[in-house]
Amino acid sequence: MAIDCITNVPLEKNDVVFDASVIRYASNIPTQFVWPDHEKPSPNAPELEVPLIDIGGFLSGDPAAAMEASRLVGEACRKHGFFLVVNHGVDTSLISDAHKYMDDYFQLPLNEKQKAQRKAGDSCGYASSFTGRFASKLPWKETMSFRYSAEDNMSNIVEDYFVDKLGDEFKPYGMVYQDYCESMSKLSLGIMELLSISLGVEQSHFKKFFEGNDSIMRLNYYPPCQKPDLTLGTGPHCDPTSLTILHQDQVGGLQVFVDNEWRSISPNFDAFVVNIGDTFMALANGRYKSCLHRAVVNSDTSRKSLAFFLCPKNDKLVTPPNELVDKLNPRIYPDFTWPMLLEFTQKHYRADMNTLQAFTDWVRDQENST
Numbered sequence: 005m006a007i008d009c010i011t012n013v014p015l016e017k018n019d020v021v022f023d024a025s026v027i028r029y030a031s032n033i034p035t036q037f038v039w040p041d042h043e044k045p046s047p048n049a050p051e052l053e054v055p056l057i058d059i060g061g062f063l064s065g066d067p068a069a070a071m072e073a074s075r076l077v078g079e080a081c082r083k084h085g086f087f088l089v090v091n092h093g094v095d096t097s098l099i100s101d102a103h104k105y106m107d108d109y110f111q112l113p114l115n116e117k118q119k120a121q122r123k124a125g126d127s128c129g130y131a132s133s134f135t136g137r138f139a140s141k142l143p144w145k146e147t148m149s150f151r152y153s154a155e156d157n158m159s160n161i162v163e164d165y166f167v168d169k170l171g172d173e174f175k176p177y178g179m180v181y182q183d184y185c186e187s188m189s190k191l192s193l194g195i196m197e198l199l200s201i202s203l204g205v206e207q208s209h210f211k212k213f214f215e216g217n218d219s220i221m222r223l224n225y226y227p228p229c230q231k232p233d234l235t236l237g238t239g240p241h242c243d244p245t246s247l248t249i250l251h252q253d254q255v256g257g258l259q260v261f262v263d264n265e266w267r268s269i270s271p272n273f274d275a276f277v278v279n280i281g282d283t284f285m286a287l288a289n290g291r292y293k294s295c296l297h298r299a300v301v302n303s304d305t306s307r308k309s310l311a312f313f314l315c316p317k318n319d320k321l322v323t324p325p326n327e328l329v330d331k332l333n334p335r336i337y338p339d340f341t342w343p344m345l346l347e348f349t350q351k352h353y354r355a356d357m358n359t360l361q362a363f364t365d366w367v368r369d370q371e372n373s374t
Contacts, residue, residue: 022133023114024146024227028306036142037133037235043141045236045266045300049259052267055080056275060091063194070201077195078202084262085280085295086269089195092276094187099251099273099310102184105177106308110146110225120148120169125351127151127220129169144235144301148223152185152312155216162221185221188249188312192217195247195278203291205327210287218342219315220245226257226299226307237299237307241355243281244345244363245313250277255307261296261357282360283315283345286337289324296357318343338367 020036027033057076061069080087109117114132122129128149133142150165162185166178196210226237237257252258252271259266269277285294301307316322323339337360348363349355 020133020142021114022142022146024110024132024225025114028227028229031230033144033229033231033235034142036140037144039141039234039236039239043236043240045233045259047233049266049268049300052084052086052260052262052269054086054088054269054277056088056090056272058091059089059194059198060093062198063091063093070198074198074201077198081199081202081280081292084260085293086260086297087278088272088275089191089278090272090275092191094191094276098180098183098187101180102251102310103253103308105180106148106223106225106310109148109177109223110308116170117146117148119171122149125347127346127350128165141236141239143238143299144226144229145237145299146225146227150181150221152182152189152219152221153217154186154189154219155317181221184310185219185312188221189217189219189314191249191276192219192247192312192314195249199284199288199292203288203328205325209325213287213320214246214314214316216317217314218317220313222311222313224299224309224311226301228303228306229301230303232301232303235301237301240296240298240357242294242296242357242359243279243313244283244349244355244359245281245315246283246287246342247314248277248279248281249312249314250279251310252277253308255302255305257299257301257307258309259298259300261298266298281313282363283322283342285360286322286340287324289328289333290336291328291333294360315346316342337364338371340367 020034055076057073059073062073077087117130120130122131128151131147150162153161162182163178166174193211193214196214197207200207200210229235254271256268256271258269260269280292280294282294285292321339321341329335345363349359353362
């Protein structure tokens with residue numbers, strides 16, 4: 005049985021203002037941004053050897069290439085949940101435009117960016133750090149998040165969002181990010197086919213599940229910090245979504261926790277970084293793991309990234325295919341819908357490395373009390 009509602013539990017709030025144009029020069033950072041010693045960034049994290057998977061042959065319909073790509077994807081997902089894809093078919097000029105408009109947006113004055121201010125409990129809008137939600141361990145970043153839907157009747161949802169929130173002059177932004185999201189959705193469905201093959205289920209199973217997806221696109225901006233050893237751009241967490249497709253600029257900062265240590269993933273403009281999220285971990289009945297990761301900052305250069313978070317349609321029941329459940333591999337997680345987990349992370353629980361287990365425990369408590 006799926007549970008479709010949760011109790012709203014208020015989170016911490018504070019009045020600190022994160023204005024990147026000012027705070028980037030501060031010699032002392034506010035205490036709200038100082039992380040505990042055991043979570044502070046580790047200097048010179050060794051590089052993680054992430055597999056570089058060529059999916060060009062798969063996308064062109066080569067069965068042998070599909071099998072090889074799925075084998076590499078499976079190995080990565082069993083080991084740490086991260087891999088890189090190249091020859092992905094996404095127009096490089098579109099990627100460049102997406103980065104350009106991201107640069108332009110985050111250079112706007114704070115009051116202009118705040119026209120799209122993210123409201124409490126929402127997953128979309130502009131956020132200067134998470135000052136409206138939390139009072140400690142704040143991330144050293146700004147974000148701009150917006151919804152994307154692959155439904156035919158929502159073909160201008162991103163463009164309309166930018167115009168509605170920021171004005172007609174931002175229509176070009178919306179057009180570029182509409183196209184970018186459509187490319188990410190298409191790429192996501194291809195990767196879902198590879199995941200299906202690697203898990204031994206029907207090739208189209210997960211692709212069909214995510215057709216008409218209702219996803220989230222996020223622009224991340226990490227300004228320089230004069231005390232980068234005290235804070236984090238993004239704290240340690242596993243993505244609660246299904247699949248993340250990230251494009252980094254040329255400034256490093258992404259780190260993954262593998263074999264009990266933090267490892268860095270070097271930027272590669274020709275590649276997308278792909279990682280498994282909690283929702284897909286539940287769909288795979290725990291066969292593939294969502295991986296703990298974070299972002300660090302530096303004192304000299306701002307860092308930016310484009311993140312597409314694949315999510316199922318709101319009415320889709322997150323439940324694993326029969327092939328992934330047997331006596332040796334019983335069900336690990338309860339059935340649920342994506343809006344339920346999303347609301348859990350927005351109003352009830354700060355996403356971290358234990359989100360899915362905490363959510364599972366909460367759902368089962370609710371079921372047992374009825």
